Amino acid sequence: MARQTPLHALHRELGARSVDFGGWDMPVHYGSQIEEHHSVRRAAGMFDVSHMCVIDLHGPGVRAFLRWLLANDIGKLQRPGKALYSCMLDESGGVLDDLIVYLMAEDWFRVVVNAGTRDKDLAWMRACAAGRGAELDIIERSDLAMIAVQGPEARARVADLLDADAADRASALALEPFSACGCGDWFVARTGYTGEDGFEVMLPAAEAEPFWRALAAAGVAPCGLGARDTLRLEAGMNLYGNDMDASTNPLESGLAWTVAFDPPDRDFVGRRALEALRTAGVPMKLVGLVLEERGVLRGHQKVSAAGIGDGEVTSGTWSPSLERSIAFARVPSATGSAVQVEMRGKWLPARVVKLPFLRHGRILIDL
Amino acid sequence: MSQVPVELRYAKTHEWARLLPDGSVEVGITEHAQAALGDLVFVEVPETGRVLAAGEGCAVVESVKAASDVYSPIAGTVIAVNLALAAAPELVNQDCYGRGWMLRLQPASPAALAGLLDAEAYGGQLAATGG
Numbered sequence: 001m002a003r004q005t006p007l008h009a010l011h012r013e014l015g016a017r018s019v020d021f022g023g024w025d026m027p028v029h030y031g032s033q034i035e036e037h038h039s040v041r042r043a044a045g046m047f048d049v050s051h052m053c054v055i056d057l058h059g060p061g062v063r064a065f066l067r068w069l070l071a072n073d074i075g076k077l078q079r080p081g082k083a084l085y086s087c088m089l090d091e092s093g094g095v096l097d098d099l100i101v102y103l104m105a106e107d108w109f110r111v112v113v114n115a116g117t118r119d120k121d122l123a124w125m126r127a128c129a130a131g132r133g134a135e136l137d138i139i140e141r142s143d144l145a146m147i148a149v150q151g152p153e154a155r156a157r158v159a160d161l162l163d164a165d166a167a168d169r170a171s172a173l174a175l176e177p178f179s180a181c182g183c184g185d186w187f188v189a190r191t192g193y194t195g196e197d198g199f200e201v202m203l204p205a206a207e208a209e210p211f212w213r214a215l216a217a218a219g220v221a222p223c224g225l226g227a228r229d230t231l232r233l234e235a236g237m238n239l240y241g242n243d244m245d246a247s248t249n250p251l252e253s254g255l256a257w258t259v260a261f262d263p264p265d266r267d268f269v270g271r272r273a274l275e276a277l278r279t280a281g282v283p284m285k286l287v288g289l290v291l292e293e294r295g296v297l298r299g300h301q302k303v304s305a306a307g308i309g310d311g312e313v314t315s316g317t318w319s320p321s322l323e324r325s326i327a328f329a330r331v332p333s334a335t336g337s338a339v340q341v342e343m344r345g346k347w348l349p350a351r352v353v354k355l356p357f358l359r360h361g362r363i364l365i366d367l
Numbered sequence: 368m369s370q371v372p373v374e375l376r377y378a379k380t381h382e383w384a385r386l387l388p389d390g391s392v393e394v395g396i397t398e399h400a401q402a403a404l405g406d407l408v409f410v411e412v413p414e415t416g417r418v419l420a421a422g423e424g425c426a427v428v429e430s431v432k433a434a435s436d437v438y439s440p441i442a443g444t445v446i447a448v449n450l451a452l453a454a455a456p457e458l459v460n461q462d463c464y465g466r467g468w469m470l471r472l473q474p475a476s477p478a479a480l481a482g483l484l485d486a487e488a489y490g491g492q493l494a495a496t497g498g
Contacts, residue, residue: 017402032460033431034406226405226431294409296429318408318431344427344434 005050006145006205007212014222021225022116022241024051029224037230037320039221040194041361044151046212046220047228053118054144054202055111055125059136062109066101068268069128071250073260077103083178083191087250087258088113088121089270093277094246095253097121098238100191102180110187112146114240128269144187145208149220150198150231152361155190157218158199161211162186172199193228195235195359230317233326236288236356242299243286243314243328251277252330254286254355282333286314288357289327289350290365295343297327297350302342305335313341319357322367326357369399369493372464376480377489378440380422383464384480387471391446392479395468396428396437396459399493404430407456412448412469419443419472421482426469428459441479443472 002025011018016027027048029036039045057066066074072086082103088096097117102110113121118140125138149158155173162169168183175181177197180189187202203211216222229239236254238244244253251259251274259274260266291297297316304310309332316327327350331339340347353365375383381400385393401407409429419425419439426437448470452458459467474480484492 017405028432029405032406230431294411296408296431296434298434318429320431 003051005048006208007048007050010209010212011048011222016222016224019225022051022114024115026051027222027224028226030222033224033226033230034320036221036223036227040151040196040223040227040231041321042151044149044154044157044198044220045223045227046215047148047150047223047225048145048208048212049148049200050145050205050208051115052146053113053115053121054141054146055113055122056104056139056141057109057111057125057136058107058139059134060107061135062107065129065132065134065136066109067266068132069125070099070101071259071268071270071274073263073266074101074103074109075266076260077101079103080105081175081180083180083189085258087244087255088124089250089268089274090246091270091273093249093251093270093273095240095244095248095250095255096124096246098240098244098255102189116241141202143205144202145205146200146202147208147212147215148192148194148198148200149215150192150194150196152197154196154198154220157215157220158188158201160218161214162188193235193237194231195237195356196231197360229315230320233315233317233328234319234321234356234358236359238286238328239315248330249274249277251282252284252286254328284311284330285333285335286328286330287335288353288355288365289313289316289329289339289341290322290353290357290367291325291327291341292349292351295325295348297325297341297343303329303331303350304340304342304347305331306340308332308334308336311335311339321358322363322365324367328355369397369402370464371397371486371490371493373486375464376440376483376485378438378483379492380438382437382440384440384483386480390474390477392441392443392472392474393468394425394440394470394472395463397489398463401460401463401467404428404435405432406430407459410452410456410459410469412450412452413445415445415448417445419445421479428456437469439472440483441472442475443479444475445470446473447471
């Protein structure tokens with residue numbers, strides 16, 4: 001039986017077509033995935049992301065523990081509300097998950113992990129904490145729902161509806177990118193997974209439905225996971241399980257920027273393996289592709305770089321904003337600016353481009 | 368419940384067939400099929416003149432989600448294809464029984480439609496599979 005979010009009945013009422021995602025029954029679209037995509041790029045759309053797992057870590061040892069557990073350095077987080085994107089690795093450098101961590105207070109950090117990895121992640125964190133004798137409590141916040149409101153008009157729409165005093169509303173609107181604040185018992189973060197401005201709002205499960213209805217009345221379009229996927233691909237953002245997993249490391253997954261090798265005396269899980277890899281040379285890299293012909297790039301299609309070697313598409317789609325097919329592919333590091341992709345028995349040319357394809361509504365590659 | 372026009376005949380694989388006054392047969396995909404596929408971004412239609420067996424792959428519809436084959440509901444020769452779909456594949460989503468038609472066939476046999484499902488039988492199949 002697939003798990004359901006607190007908004008499940010409402011999605012049904014809105015006519016959502018649903019899909020199993022990481023063991024959860026989630027809306028894939030409410031009519032047209034492409035229209036939902038454009039709503040986010042042009043105005044504002046909302047996503048039920050309550051399937052993602054919010055984990056609070058409390059205790060005096062929490063900062064030291066997370067500096068060792070995560071590949072990015074939460075030492076960079078110095079003020080409450082600041083957020084950091086990181087991978088959580090195993091000892092071989094394989095990616096167990098990607099996550100966002102927020103500094104709530106010096107002895108309280110909040111981590112948001114993927115839906116499909118929640119049970120494994122919790123078990124891993126608890127085992128690691130026990131192994132290090134870290135003094136902390138790890139609490140799964142299944143009492144919270146999460147709604148992502150994204151698009152150029154998203155922040156204004158949310159701020160109008162915050163059931164908080166004027167000061168809280170002002171501090172939400174004043175948030176810098178990648179930071180968060182409390183608004184009563186809600187938690188509002190200026191983060192997202194679409195390449196547009198917006199908020200991710202964590203709130204008590206019972207308050208999710210009235211908030212969603214109020215956003216809809218304010219003109220925010222309900223959007224499913226289908227649009228979320230095309231938006232994140234255009235924005236050059238990885239999806240765990242497609243673009244990286246425990247069998248791949250961040251250096252070959254376009255995530256080297258998230259691994260903090262400095263300061264050199266900070267040990268973290270996977271550090272030794274990644275340093276050895278860096279010294280030896282990383283054989284593969286993750287790149288962006290634009291298909292030069294008609295068709296749609298899809299995950300697992302074969303990629304060939306002539307005279308260099310083979311690779312594979314990790315995520316691919318039709319991009320509604322670029323009106324081209326785009327993809328991420330893992331290819332040999334020496335791959336140049338052109339590859340071929342196998343599609344239904346034919347090899348079609350694709351161009352290798354720098355990610356992202358698009359950010360804040362602006363196309364960043366040559367079409 | 369999907370729309371299933373009574374004047375058409377259907378294949379189990381969710382294609383429809385319409386007998387035209389000149390004896391040719393127009394083919395497309397059903398309301399149920401287009402809804403399951405989601406927004407279409409490409410439709411690849413066959414060359415005119417191609418001879419198709421019943422059940423043979425004759426077109427490919429590609430949505431944001433996935434690529435799917437369209438199977439010819441009857442045996443025949445392709446005499447026309449809907450060229451508008453190259454620029455506007457969304458016609459299949461918007462009007463699958465009308466402007467979203469895909470191809471016209473000259474049937475190999477005048478009784479070709481006899482082997483297909485009528486609207487009631489196809490509707491029954493959808494109901495049985497939760498469509």
